[in-house]
Amino acid sequence: MASHAAYSRPRLLFSAFSSTTPRAQVPKSAPEPAPTPAPGQNAADGEADAKPHAGRNRRMRIGKILRMISEERHPDKLVSQFITASTASPRFRDNRRVYEVAVSRLASYGRRDAVAALLDSQKPFIEASRSGFAARLVRLYGRASMPSHAAATFLDLPPKHKSVTAFNALLAAYIDSGDFDKLVAAFPEPGLSAALDVIPLMEKCGLTPDEISFNSLLNGFYNNGRFNDAEKVWQMMKERNVEPNTNSYNAKLRGLVAEGRIEDAVAVIEMMQKDGPKPDSVSYNELIRGYCKEGRLDEAKKVYDDLVKNVCAPNKGTFETLVPCFVEAGELDLALSCCHEIFSRKCRVKCSLLQGVVTALVAASRIEEATRIVKLGWKSNYPPRGLKMPALTEKNQDVEAETDCDDSTPYEEGSKEEKQSDNSPVRFSWQILNARLWKILKSGVSWNQESKIH
Template sequence: MATSAAAPRAHRLSRIFSSTARSVQPPKGKPTPPKEAPAAVAGAESIPRRKERKDRKDLNNIVKGLLLERNPDKLVSGFIAASSKHPRFRSRHRVYGVAVSRLAKFGRHDGVEAIIDAQKPFLETSTEGFAARLIRLYGHASMVSHAAATFHDLPPQHKSTMTFNALLSSYAEAGEFDALAAAFKEIPASNPSVVPSVHSYNIILHALCNKPDLSAALDTVALMEKCGVLPDLITFNTLLNGFYNHGRLDGAGKVWEMMKERNIVPDVKSYNAKLRGLVAEGRIEDAVALLETMEKDGPRPDTVSYNELIRAYCKDGRLEEAKNLYEDLAKNACASNRGTYHALMPCVVKAGELDYALKCCYEIFSKKCRVDCFVLQEVVNALVTASRMEDAAKVVELGWKNNYPRRILKMPCAVEGDKVLEETDGEDSTPEEQEEHENP
């Protein structure tokens, strides 16, 4: 009974709400226009967005222009103007590196000094990371006295372990080991805010590992622990690379023992150092066995691991095995990179396998992989020598489309017998030139 009585009430409520809803409907033929935000509010929200997009586009164009600028004076003046006008420009790390590298290559240390000096007024309101970058830029240009002066003139809040490490890196990059050692000793003693970190010691260690006598490098680990700084994986990987690069496999064995004693778990970079050492000693089968162990038990090999073995096979004249390893990279969850092609392609060209070399070139361009110009130029020269002019021209054309410099990658002028005459100056290609054409 209650249910039957409730039904008419529900029906009446439904009619009331339905009639109420219908009563507020507009007359037929006059649809209600959609609600819009007030024009003033909508405009106030869109103008800043449009301005931000325009500013970003303008800044991108300025950066692109500076990356392509070849005139040192215009590069300096344009750089200073952009960094002064656009605060966001100062977060574009790459344009700083390219500009300094190019000016240093031109011998324009005055230009390097000018653009870095123009950044110093912003130090008070910038982060210590910005200050560290200025110091490292002087290091890249081998202007270590300027790097040191910049550190010592920093505002007190920026005299930190980070900027100290930047100065150490500048000394290390320039090969100024005596100055590096002196700075490591003197600066923390006179600046309480500077406390050497594990990274500080690793910079020292890296420099020591470039010397034939590695006993001081081993002593650094004991010094770190005495000072309460725990060595990390980078510390031991640096030692492993130092010993293997100098052919000191016995000393490298001691480093592995030190890692085990300190419960430092080796990573793929640790094993890559060992692979490199075995390959350098001509112990290719041992390198193969090590790679197989990594595939089975870990750490999983990366592209660098396979590149080492590709290089070993090529050096030993085992081209087919090198090619097979290259073809299996994807199956091994790796991707070919610059080092892969640098290891493989000269060997392929030398063996006269030009179709395979041409295939590699197409893969390089499709993957936007930045190999050195001379690698591509060797393929072009070999194709021209084999009278495959159309294929050679295609490689050059694709290279130009991928921003390789026309003055470096080009068709040879003539061929006599089996020798290319008037070869290009591909060997003059520098890392700085390669970098400035990346991600245009």
């Protein structure tokens, strides 16, 4: 017969969700006062903005509204603009990205009161929205490390929106925040182990756990090195006839690589190739990351070849793992080859990654190849201030490349920045070279043709 504890643990978890009162996480300081209206603006203007076909919103395209909110840095103004736009436009509410950006920014400011104000303003739209909208609000509370608010939101959802998707969002909120205190207050050893009782809790609530539910648990356990608990999740999946998918195995690969168990990770990939589900780009990226951590670049390159051979497109994660390792090891031919793959596949990587290759090529006196990378980078809309030929010291040593730069202003010959820079002959020659490259890029003539002109 099952012990009393076996029944009490799910019951305790169920009671943890029975209170709709979130934990107080609002900062002690009072919220900043709302910004005063701009000259000529009155309360009526604000009311007009809240209507779909009145005021500024009628004249402003949705793209401009999204951009304006994404660029706003004042927390209270951000909340005000967000509420106005979301009230006026269903299309705005369909944009998942703008919600993530706004909540992430407010959370980075430590303004959980503002996060609560923003997300609470969206709750009136839940009833008429699809279930994904409700799950999004629950998930966003987790992104802001406010899991008790997520739980309260889930409990208040209309019955038709209390879906497995919404519960998975709640589970992810606790996994992301790492805050299981409320769930496990009655347990002698609080921690992730209590998360195993979430599956019986879901079943008690009449919800059927799916692969997303189990994958959330697997990610939480593997990210924290809890392999024994992760194995229990695999067993629970088997008992409930839930087939693990590629994401399930990717969670395991991530955990194995983090522990330095690269050979075990290789065995997982081989098993996936043989029996399925087939590995994807993320699977191979984890294996590449493991080999690079151990300095085994030949094996990493072989995995990259296998990735392409198995019709998995290399992505940003692939190149941002491989290229720095190749540069550090002096394998410039391989790094250069990856750069050309990046451009041909139109894969957007960090500007500093390309700059690192350019700097290394110049240090190795491979000027023409470095110039080619810079030119291709500019054609691919990488900013000239972030990707350029490096200045050289008297000892022919490169200076540290700039990190990612959002400034897309071309580096023109005779610019203010050029005039204020060091006027030493060597540095000035590289400035002219960068300006000349940009001139060539704009005019469309070849390097040789431009040289003949000069």
